[in-house]
Amino acid sequence: MPRTSFSSISADLESWFRRHARDLPWRRLRTPWTALLSEALLQQTQVARITERFPEFLRRFPTPRAMARAGEAAVLEAWRGLGYYRRARSLHAAAVCIVERHGGEVPSDPQALRALPGVGRYTAGAVASLAFGQREPIVDGNVTRVLARLSDRREPVADTAGQSWCWQQATHLVQAAKNPGVTNEALMELGATICTPRSPACGRCPLSAQCGSRKAGSQAQVPVPRAPPVQRPLVLHALVEIRAGRVALQRKSDGLWQGLLVPPCSQASPTATAAEVTRSMPGMRAGRRLAEVDFVTTHRRIRFIVRAARLPASGDFTWVPLGRLRHRAVPAAALRVIEAARQAWPGSC
Protein backbone atom coordinates (compact mmCIF):
# COMPACT_ATOMS: atom_id res chain seq x y z
CA MET A 1 0.00 0.00 0.00
CA PRO A 2 1.36 3.49 -0.74
CA ARG A 3 2.06 5.84 2.17
CA THR A 4 -0.92 8.05 1.24
CA SER A 5 -3.15 4.99 1.78
CA PHE A 6 -1.77 4.44 5.27
CA SER A 7 -2.43 8.03 6.32
CA SER A 8 -5.92 7.92 4.85
CA ILE A 9 -6.64 4.55 6.55
CA SER A 10 -5.44 5.80 9.92
CA ALA A 11 -7.45 9.03 9.58
CA ASP A 12 -10.61 7.06 8.75
CA LEU A 13 -9.94 4.64 11.61
CA GLU A 14 -9.42 7.40 14.16
CA SER A 15 -12.52 9.28 13.09
CA TRP A 16 -14.64 6.11 13.21
CA PHE A 17 -13.24 5.06 16.59
CA ARG A 18 -14.07 8.38 18.23
CA ARG A 19 -17.72 7.83 17.30
CA HIS A 20 -18.08 4.07 17.71
CA ALA A 21 -15.66 2.83 20.37
CA ARG A 22 -17.25 0.48 22.89
CA ASP A 23 -17.44 1.70 26.45
CA LEU A 24 -15.07 -0.74 28.17
CA PRO A 25 -13.91 -0.43 31.79
CA TRP A 26 -10.19 -0.21 31.00
CA ARG A 27 -10.87 2.62 28.54
CA ARG A 28 -12.55 4.69 31.24
CA LEU A 29 -9.43 4.74 33.36
CA ARG A 30 -6.50 4.55 30.95
CA THR A 31 -3.19 4.40 32.76
CA PRO A 32 -0.07 2.42 31.86
CA TRP A 33 -1.02 -0.17 34.50
CA THR A 34 -4.64 -0.57 33.34
CA ALA A 35 -3.33 -0.88 29.76
CA LEU A 36 -0.93 -3.65 30.79
CA LEU A 37 -3.48 -5.36 33.02
CA SER A 38 -6.24 -5.33 30.41
CA GLU A 39 -3.94 -6.55 27.64
CA ALA A 40 -2.77 -9.43 29.82
CA LEU A 41 -6.36 -10.37 30.65
CA LEU A 42 -7.67 -10.00 27.11
CA GLN A 43 -5.20 -12.36 25.47
CA GLN A 44 -7.17 -15.36 24.23
CA THR A 45 -10.20 -14.47 26.37
CA GLN A 46 -13.46 -12.89 25.28
CA VAL A 47 -13.97 -9.19 25.94
CA ALA A 48 -17.33 -9.85 27.64
CA ARG A 49 -15.68 -12.04 30.30
CA ILE A 50 -12.93 -9.54 30.98
CA THR A 51 -15.43 -6.69 31.10
CA GLU A 52 -17.08 -8.51 34.01
CA ARG A 53 -13.86 -9.37 35.79
CA PHE A 54 -11.71 -6.28 35.18
CA PRO A 55 -13.19 -4.04 37.92
CA GLU A 56 -12.58 -6.74 40.53
CA PHE A 57 -9.03 -7.23 39.29
CA LEU A 58 -8.34 -3.51 39.49
CA ARG A 59 -9.86 -3.35 42.96
CA ARG A 60 -7.63 -6.17 44.21
CA PHE A 61 -4.53 -5.05 42.32
CA PRO A 62 -4.77 -1.28 41.76
CA THR A 63 -1.03 -0.91 41.13
CA PRO A 64 1.93 -3.10 40.17
CA ARG A 65 3.12 -2.79 43.76
CA ALA A 66 -0.20 -4.10 45.10
CA MET A 67 -0.03 -7.10 42.77
CA ALA A 68 3.60 -7.83 43.60
CA ARG A 69 2.79 -7.68 47.29
CA ALA A 70 -0.31 -9.89 46.99
CA GLY A 71 1.75 -12.80 45.62
CA GLU A 72 1.38 -15.23 42.74
CA ALA A 73 -1.17 -17.43 44.52
CA ALA A 74 -3.53 -14.46 44.97
CA VAL A 75 -3.26 -13.60 41.27
CA LEU A 76 -3.94 -17.21 40.29
CA GLU A 77 -7.00 -17.26 42.53
CA ALA A 78 -8.29 -14.03 41.00
CA TRP A 79 -7.64 -15.51 37.55
CA ARG A 80 -9.80 -18.57 38.18
CA GLY A 81 -11.91 -19.65 35.21
CA LEU A 82 -10.02 -17.52 32.69
CA GLY A 83 -7.71 -20.34 31.51
CA TYR A 84 -4.15 -19.98 30.18
CA TYR A 85 -2.86 -19.57 33.74
CA ARG A 86 0.67 -19.00 32.51
CA ARG A 87 -0.45 -15.44 31.76
CA ALA A 88 -1.42 -14.94 35.41
CA ARG A 89 2.00 -16.11 36.58
CA SER A 90 3.70 -13.86 34.03
CA LEU A 91 1.58 -10.90 35.01
CA HIS A 92 2.55 -11.28 38.65
CA ALA A 93 6.22 -11.69 37.69
CA ALA A 94 5.95 -8.55 35.53
CA ALA A 95 4.49 -6.63 38.49
CA VAL A 96 7.44 -7.74 40.64
CA CYS A 97 9.89 -6.58 37.94
CA ILE A 98 8.13 -3.23 37.62
CA VAL A 99 8.56 -2.71 41.36
CA GLU A 100 12.16 -3.91 41.48
CA ARG A 101 13.49 -2.31 38.29
CA HIS A 102 11.21 0.67 37.66
CA GLY A 103 10.20 1.92 41.09
CA GLY A 104 6.64 0.63 40.72
CA GLU A 105 5.89 2.58 37.51
CA VAL A 106 5.16 0.79 34.23
CA PRO A 107 8.01 1.83 31.90
CA SER A 108 7.26 3.71 28.69
CA ASP A 109 10.27 2.42 26.78
CA PRO A 110 9.20 -0.45 24.46
CA GLN A 111 12.46 -2.33 25.08
CA ALA A 112 12.00 -2.07 28.84
CA LEU A 113 8.41 -3.24 28.44
CA ARG A 114 9.50 -6.23 26.39
CA ALA A 115 11.98 -7.18 29.07
CA LEU A 116 9.09 -7.78 31.48
CA PRO A 117 7.96 -11.41 31.89
CA GLY A 118 5.15 -12.37 29.53
CA VAL A 119 5.32 -9.10 27.61
CA GLY A 120 5.94 -9.68 23.93
CA ARG A 121 6.05 -7.34 21.01
CA TYR A 122 2.26 -6.99 20.84
CA THR A 123 1.71 -6.08 24.51
CA ALA A 124 4.72 -3.75 24.55
CA GLY A 125 3.38 -1.99 21.46
CA ALA A 126 -0.11 -1.76 22.93
CA VAL A 127 1.06 -0.25 26.25
CA ALA A 128 3.58 2.09 24.57
CA SER A 129 1.07 3.39 22.04
CA LEU A 130 -2.18 3.35 24.02
CA ALA A 131 -0.81 4.64 27.32
CA PHE A 132 2.16 6.72 26.14
CA GLY A 133 1.17 7.71 22.58
CA GLN A 134 4.30 6.25 21.02
CA ARG A 135 4.55 5.20 17.35
CA GLU A 136 4.76 1.53 18.19
CA PRO A 137 2.87 -0.99 16.04
CA ILE A 138 0.66 -3.78 17.29
CA VAL A 139 -0.36 -7.00 15.60
CA ASP A 140 -2.83 -9.48 17.06
CA GLY A 141 -5.41 -11.76 15.46
CA ASN A 142 -7.88 -8.95 14.82
CA VAL A 143 -5.26 -6.64 13.35
CA THR A 144 -3.87 -9.45 11.20
CA ARG A 145 -7.28 -10.11 9.69
CA VAL A 146 -7.99 -6.45 8.90
CA LEU A 147 -4.56 -5.90 7.35
CA ALA A 148 -4.80 -9.07 5.27
CA ARG A 149 -8.21 -8.07 3.93
CA LEU A 150 -7.25 -4.48 3.23
CA SER A 151 -4.45 -5.75 0.98
CA ASP A 152 -6.41 -8.84 -0.13
CA ARG A 153 -3.36 -10.93 0.74
CA ARG A 154 -3.76 -14.43 -0.67
CA GLU A 155 -0.91 -16.02 1.28
CA PRO A 156 -1.07 -17.22 4.91
CA VAL A 157 -0.54 -14.49 7.48
CA ALA A 158 -0.16 -16.62 10.62
CA ASP A 159 3.24 -18.05 9.63
CA THR A 160 6.58 -16.30 10.12
CA ALA A 161 6.64 -14.61 6.72
CA GLY A 162 3.01 -13.55 7.05
CA GLN A 163 3.51 -12.11 10.51
CA SER A 164 6.58 -10.22 9.37
CA TRP A 165 4.48 -8.69 6.58
CA CYS A 166 1.77 -7.72 9.12
CA TRP A 167 4.26 -6.01 11.41
CA GLN A 168 5.61 -4.03 8.45
CA GLN A 169 2.11 -2.91 7.50
CA ALA A 170 1.24 -2.02 11.10
CA THR A 171 4.49 -0.06 11.39
CA HIS A 172 3.68 1.96 8.25
CA LEU A 173 0.26 2.63 9.68
CA VAL A 174 1.44 4.07 13.01
CA GLN A 175 4.14 6.05 11.27
CA ALA A 176 1.45 7.70 9.15
CA ALA A 177 -1.00 8.13 12.03
CA LYS A 178 -1.90 11.39 13.70
CA ASN A 179 -2.55 9.56 16.99
CA PRO A 180 -0.77 6.20 16.96
CA GLY A 181 -2.53 4.91 20.08
CA VAL A 182 -5.97 5.74 18.69
CA THR A 183 -5.13 4.21 15.31
CA ASN A 184 -3.94 1.02 16.99
CA GLU A 185 -6.94 0.73 19.24
CA ALA A 186 -9.30 1.49 16.34
CA LEU A 187 -7.66 -1.22 14.25
CA MET A 188 -8.20 -3.77 17.02
CA GLU A 189 -11.76 -2.54 17.55
CA LEU A 190 -12.57 -2.78 13.86
CA GLY A 191 -11.34 -6.37 13.78
CA ALA A 192 -13.33 -7.24 16.91
CA THR A 193 -16.64 -5.61 15.97
CA ILE A 194 -16.85 -5.05 12.18
CA CYS A 195 -14.22 -7.03 10.30
CA THR A 196 -15.07 -10.25 12.10
CA PRO A 197 -13.81 -13.65 10.94
CA ARG A 198 -17.01 -15.09 9.46
CA SER A 199 -19.33 -12.26 8.58
CA PRO A 200 -17.59 -8.91 8.21
CA ALA A 201 -20.03 -5.99 8.19
CA CYS A 202 -18.45 -4.32 5.19
CA GLY A 203 -21.48 -2.06 4.74
CA ARG A 204 -20.66 -0.37 8.08
CA CYS A 205 -16.88 -0.39 7.71
CA PRO A 206 -15.05 2.94 7.56
CA LEU A 207 -12.41 1.34 5.32
CA SER A 208 -14.73 -0.27 2.79
CA ALA A 209 -13.71 2.07 -0.03
CA GLN A 210 -10.05 1.14 0.48
CA CYS A 211 -10.43 -2.59 1.08
CA GLY A 212 -8.94 -5.01 -1.43
CA SER A 213 -10.92 -8.04 -0.28
CA ARG A 214 -14.18 -6.12 -0.43
CA LYS A 215 -13.43 -5.08 -4.00
CA ALA A 216 -12.53 -8.68 -4.92
CA GLY A 217 -15.39 -10.20 -2.91
CA SER A 218 -12.87 -12.49 -1.22
CA GLN A 219 -13.55 -11.68 2.45
CA ALA A 220 -14.44 -15.32 3.17
CA GLN A 221 -11.11 -16.59 1.78
CA VAL A 222 -8.89 -13.99 3.49
CA PRO A 223 -6.94 -14.40 5.69
CA VAL A 224 -5.70 -17.68 4.25
CA PRO A 225 -5.45 -20.21 7.13
CA ARG A 226 -2.32 -22.15 7.90
CA ALA A 227 -2.09 -25.84 8.69
CA PRO A 228 -3.29 -26.66 12.25
CA PRO A 229 -0.59 -27.33 14.89
CA VAL A 230 0.41 -30.90 15.66
CA GLN A 231 -1.15 -32.10 18.92
CA ARG A 232 1.06 -34.62 20.71
CA PRO A 233 -0.72 -37.43 22.59
CA LEU A 234 -0.16 -37.73 26.34
CA VAL A 235 -1.54 -40.28 28.81
CA LEU A 236 -1.83 -39.24 32.46
CA HIS A 237 -3.09 -41.43 35.29
CA ALA A 238 -4.92 -39.10 37.68
CA LEU A 239 -5.19 -40.25 41.29
CA VAL A 240 -8.37 -38.99 42.92
CA GLU A 241 -9.11 -39.33 46.58
CA ILE A 242 -12.35 -37.80 47.85
CA ARG A 243 -12.97 -37.88 51.58
CA ALA A 244 -15.75 -36.20 53.55
CA GLY A 245 -16.73 -34.05 50.57
CA ARG A 246 -13.19 -32.83 49.91
CA VAL A 247 -10.72 -33.77 47.20
CA ALA A 248 -6.93 -33.93 47.54
CA LEU A 249 -5.07 -31.64 45.13
CA GLN A 250 -1.43 -30.74 44.62
CA ARG A 251 -0.07 -27.41 43.45
CA LYS A 252 2.02 -28.10 40.33
CA SER A 253 5.50 -26.64 40.56
CA ASP A 254 6.30 -26.83 36.85
CA GLY A 255 5.12 -27.84 33.38
CA LEU A 256 1.53 -27.83 32.23
CA TRP A 257 -0.75 -26.26 34.89
CA GLN A 258 2.22 -24.86 36.82
CA GLY A 259 1.04 -23.11 39.99
CA LEU A 260 -2.46 -24.63 39.76
CA LEU A 261 -4.20 -27.21 41.91
CA VAL A 262 -4.65 -30.61 40.25
CA PRO A 263 -5.03 -34.22 41.39
CA PRO A 264 -1.67 -36.04 41.53
CA CYS A 265 -0.89 -37.34 38.05
CA SER A 266 1.59 -39.82 36.65
CA GLN A 267 2.60 -40.15 33.03
CA ALA A 268 2.49 -43.83 32.09
CA SER A 269 1.28 -46.11 29.34
CA PRO A 270 -2.49 -46.63 29.04
CA THR A 271 -2.06 -50.24 30.16
CA ALA A 272 0.17 -49.48 33.16
CA THR A 273 -0.65 -51.34 36.36
CA ALA A 274 -1.43 -49.54 39.61
CA ALA A 275 2.07 -50.35 40.87
CA GLU A 276 3.68 -48.96 37.72
CA VAL A 277 1.62 -45.79 37.95
CA THR A 278 2.79 -44.98 41.47
CA ARG A 279 6.42 -46.09 41.06
CA SER A 280 7.59 -42.48 41.18
CA MET A 281 4.91 -41.34 43.66
CA PRO A 282 6.12 -42.37 47.12
CA GLY A 283 3.43 -43.28 49.60
CA MET A 284 0.58 -43.09 47.07
CA ARG A 285 -1.61 -46.06 46.27
CA ALA A 286 -3.47 -46.20 42.98
CA GLY A 287 -6.76 -48.07 43.02
CA ARG A 288 -9.15 -49.20 40.36
CA ARG A 289 -9.83 -47.30 37.16
CA LEU A 290 -12.94 -45.14 37.43
CA ALA A 291 -13.17 -43.37 34.08
CA GLU A 292 -11.31 -41.93 31.13
CA VAL A 293 -11.38 -38.24 30.22
CA ASP A 294 -10.08 -36.77 26.96
CA PHE A 295 -8.88 -33.19 27.05
CA VAL A 296 -7.38 -31.21 24.19
CA THR A 297 -5.06 -28.22 24.46
CA THR A 298 -3.46 -26.33 21.59
CA HIS A 299 -0.48 -28.66 21.49
CA ARG A 300 -1.62 -31.82 23.27
CA ARG A 301 -4.29 -34.49 23.16
CA ILE A 302 -4.43 -35.70 26.74
CA ARG A 303 -6.12 -38.89 27.93
CA PHE A 304 -6.63 -38.97 31.67
CA ILE A 305 -7.11 -42.40 33.19
CA VAL A 306 -8.94 -41.53 36.38
CA ARG A 307 -8.19 -43.83 39.31
CA ALA A 308 -9.37 -44.06 42.85
CA ALA A 309 -6.46 -43.49 45.20
CA ARG A 310 -5.27 -43.63 48.77
CA LEU A 311 -2.87 -40.76 49.44
CA PRO A 312 -0.45 -40.48 52.35
CA ALA A 313 -1.65 -38.41 55.31
CA SER A 314 1.71 -36.65 55.43
CA GLY A 315 1.64 -35.56 51.77
CA ASP A 316 1.71 -32.01 50.52
CA PHE A 317 -1.98 -31.89 49.61
CA THR A 318 -4.61 -29.20 49.64
CA TRP A 319 -7.99 -30.68 50.54
CA VAL A 320 -10.53 -28.58 48.67
CA PRO A 321 -14.29 -28.91 49.36
CA LEU A 322 -16.02 -30.12 46.20
CA GLY A 323 -18.37 -27.15 46.27
CA ARG A 324 -15.43 -24.70 46.29
CA LEU A 325 -13.48 -26.10 43.35
CA ARG A 326 -14.60 -23.39 40.96
CA HIS A 327 -13.45 -20.71 43.42
CA ARG A 328 -9.92 -22.04 43.53
CA ALA A 329 -7.16 -22.10 40.89
CA VAL A 330 -8.24 -25.46 39.52
CA PRO A 331 -7.90 -25.81 35.71
CA ALA A 332 -10.77 -27.05 33.54
CA ALA A 333 -9.06 -30.38 32.88
CA ALA A 334 -8.84 -31.13 36.62
CA LEU A 335 -12.48 -30.16 37.13
CA ARG A 336 -13.48 -32.69 34.48
CA VAL A 337 -11.29 -35.40 36.02
CA ILE A 338 -12.79 -34.86 39.46
CA GLU A 339 -16.31 -34.79 38.08
CA ALA A 340 -15.69 -38.07 36.22
CA ALA A 341 -14.45 -39.63 39.46
CA ARG A 342 -17.56 -38.45 41.31
CA GLN A 343 -19.86 -39.82 38.63
CA ALA A 344 -18.14 -43.20 38.57
CA TRP A 345 -17.74 -43.48 42.32
CA PRO A 346 -20.62 -41.62 43.93
CA GLY A 347 -20.04 -43.32 47.27
CA SER A 348 -16.82 -41.32 47.61
CA CYS A 349 -18.58 -38.04 48.21
Ligand code: SF4
Ligand atom coordinates in the same frame (compact mmCIF):
# COMPACT_ATOMS: atom_id res chain seq x y z
S1 SF4 B 1 -14.49 -3.67 4.07
FE1 SF4 B 1 -15.08 -5.56 5.02
S2 SF4 B 1 -13.36 -6.96 4.75
FE2 SF4 B 1 -12.63 -4.89 4.32
S3 SF4 B 1 -11.77 -4.20 6.26
FE3 SF4 B 1 -13.88 -3.51 6.20
S4 SF4 B 1 -15.08 -5.13 7.22
FE4 SF4 B 1 -13.06 -5.95 6.70
